[in-house]
Amino acid sequence: MQAYKRFLNYVKIWTSSERSSASVPSSLRQFDLAHLLAFELKQMGLFDAQVNNYGIVYAHLPASPGYEDRAHIGFIAHLDTFPDFSGKDVSPQIIENYDGSDVPLGSSGLVLKVSEHPHLPGLRGDTLITTDGTTLLGADDKAGIAEIMAALERIIGAQIPHGALSVAFIPDEEIGSGTDHFDLERFGAAFAYTVDGWDPGEIVYENFNASEATIHIRGKNLHTGRAKNKLVNAQLIGMELHQLLPPLETPSHTEGREGFYHLLSSHGNVAEAVLVYAVRDHDPILFQKRLDTLSELCRQMNGRYGEHTVSITIKEEYRNMRPIIEACPHLIEHAAAAVRAVGLTPKICPSRGGTDGARLSFKGLPCPNLGVGGYAYHGPMEHITAESIETASQILIEIVRSYAKKPL
Numbered sequence: 001m002q003a004y005k006r007f008l009n010y011v012k013i014w015t016s017s018e019r020s021s022a023s024v025p026s027s028l029r030q031f032d033l034a035h036l037l038a039f040e041l042k043q044m045g046l047f048d049a050q051v052n053n054y055g056i057v058y059a060h061l062p063a064s065p066g067y068e069d070r071a072h073i074g075f076i077a078h079l080d081t082f083p084d085f086s087g088k089d090v091s092p093q094i095i096e097n098y099d100g101s102d103v104p105l106g107s108s109g110l111v112l113k114v115s116e117h118p119h120l121p122g123l124r125g126d127t128l129i130t131t132d133g134t135t136l137l138g139a140d141d142k143a144g145i146a147e148i149m150a151a152l153e154r155i156i157g158a159q160i161p162h163g164a165l166s167v168a169f170i171p172d173e174e175i176g177s178g179t180d181h182f183d184l185e186r187f188g189a190a191f192a193y194t195v196d197g198w199d200p201g202e203i204v205y206e207n208f209n210a211s212e213a214t215i216h217i218r219g220k221n222l223h224t225g226r227a228k229n230k231l232v233n234a235q236l237i238g239m240e241l242h243q244l245l246p247p248l249e250t251p252s253h254t255e256g257r258e259g260f261y262h263l264l265s266s267h268g269n270v271a272e273a274v275l276v277y278a279v280r281d282h283d284p285i286l287f288q289k290r291l292d293t294l295s296e297l298c299r300q301m302n303g304r305y306g307e308h309t310v311s312i313t314i315k316e317e318y319r320n321m322r323p324i325i326e327a328c329p330h331l332i333e334h335a336a337a338a339v340r341a342v343g344l345t346p347k348i349c350p351s352r353g354g355t356d357g358a359r360l361s362f363k364g365l366p367c368p369n370l371g372v373g374g375y376a377y378h379g380p381m382e383h384i385t386a387e388s389i390e391t392a393s394q395i396l397i398e399i400v401r402s403y404a405k406k407p408l
């Protein structure tokens with residue numbers, strides 16, 4: 001089956017994850033797609049395909065005879081779609097021979113506009129797949145799933161020689177808990193790729209170092225008529241502290257490898273205030289400096305307003321996988337060779353976020369991320385082309401071929 005036809009089947013299955021759920025996976029509906037994939041994998045010949053209690057699909061394809069000594073690699077994509085926009089009853093529009101102009105999205109009144117998505121004219125002549133304006137599309141990451149499934153089908157069907165291959169489809173990536181229950185031993189591969197990025201040909205092995213810093217401020221509330229030199233307003237200390245941060249180091253002023261402080265929330269009253277920051281930087285030294293800066297500002301405030309007025313708690317979220325991937329350069333070399341083999345130029349770029357692969361890399365499975373070909377994820381403007389799905393799938397096949405050439 002063509003990769004994009006698989007994609008159209010998968011997007012119809014509602015798999016939104018849920019932020020405030022205590023269950024694993026966060027929504028039971030993710031099992032629907034997981035069970036379908038396990039069934040299809042078995043049909044293809046990956047006989048051990050199974051869904052476990054956590055909603056993770058694992059399957060293995062043994063090496064072709066004579067290729068047992070090749071590196072055991074794997075591919076991973078995620079089942080869920082972004083929880084904050086509807087992924088239910090997805091009804092895609094399929095526009096063959098797209099003319100490169102604005103696209104009305106069903107009868108929703110929304111329009112996919114060239115002025116907002118300037119790459120659209122470059123897709124002229126392709127089969128464009130959009131939403132009908134009422135849901136997201138789910139290219140993130142059902143395109144990745146379809147590309148992996150189609151690649152496996154072709155590898156088996158065309159008897160392309162390969163080393164041992166592992167596949168996993170995992171739930172809850174969008175809420176950051178997709179890898180919590182990932183079993184490295186059961187997966188079995190020594191190296192893997194997540195297929196969950198943007199442009200086909202994109203190879204990402206750098207992501208942010210990320211922590212969440214919570215600053216807690218204690219004020220002193222008194223009757224305002226008798227407050228002189230006594231009342232301490234926690235909210236004003238919070239504002240004062242925030243003003244001391246570099247004003248241009250925010251998400252809306254930075255790009256590429258520039259880090260930032262992002263004020264996620266601020267709330268409080270006179271007696272108490274809380275500021276929560278997302279702190280991000282690719283460079284581990286600059287990242288630590290950012291955390292130190294926040295701690296130093298808290299110390300300054302305590303110097304001004306008294307010990308224990310301000311305290312800070314820092315929670316690590318994820319780290320930059322770059323040093324781990326750089327220790328396995330073959331991961332990037334084979335991926336780049338595969339991208340060139342399909343006629344594209346490898347686009348190696350840093351991610352301004354985290355990936356499941358970053359978490360897996362620190363668990364012991366080095367895991368860069370590959371582009372799936374979609375655009376404008378997480379909302380009604382999401383779109384992709386049948387051609388880019390096919391190309392991204394072909395890149396996976398070429399990675400398998402490249403690793404099959406010789407042992408590591």
Ligand SMILES: [Zn+2]
Nearest residue numbers: 140141173196
């Ligand atoms: Zn994704």
